[in-house]
Amino acid sequence: MEPLLVLTNLPDVASAEKLARALIECRAAACVNVLPACPSIYRWQGAVEVATEIPLLIKTTRAAYPLVEEVIRTQHPYDVPELIAISITDGLPAYLDWLAMETEKHDQE
Template sequence: MQTTEHTPRALLVLTNLPDEASAEALATALVEARLAACVNRLAPCHSVYRWQGNIERATEIPLLIKTDSARYPALEAAIRTRHPYETPEIIALPITHGLPDYLAWLAAETSSPS
């Protein structure tokens, strides 16, 4: 069986926001700007983390952001600009496999409109 090298173009980007309003505003801004094809706003979660030497606890709203790797620099900049945290969690994971039609849609939705 022959395998081919594949560089993933699609990314799943994770971030958390402190409340529903900021999560909705960021999700909408990213899709409107074509920096994301889709953003899933998940149910609130409870986070425990160390920040500036202290153990912190917070309720946060996770976002799952689907984008194209070419859009990542602009996406990261947009998140940093709109995010209320001093150092927001921004983690990008490559999507190595997926339904071809979905991945084509993702690429089309994150490209400039024709």
């Protein structure tokens, strides 16, 4: 089991909570933190943009990542959503065991 932390941002609390719930309900993720709104400054289609976004921290596994990506791609309101996966190399063993258990159907595939 290889644990991952996946990052994405959404434009509002309602869409962030809806996506978080969808990821948990289909067992694509063990936990999703919906963080407070923060400013994002980025370049999009040649212009510098400023937006308020809601960050999500998604805890999952490499095996479940394809489903995480599918859910985000189909339910995210942006044309090109941020989707970054970071390997978790260390962590509390009991927490990582729980993460694996919550997404285990994907680890068995």
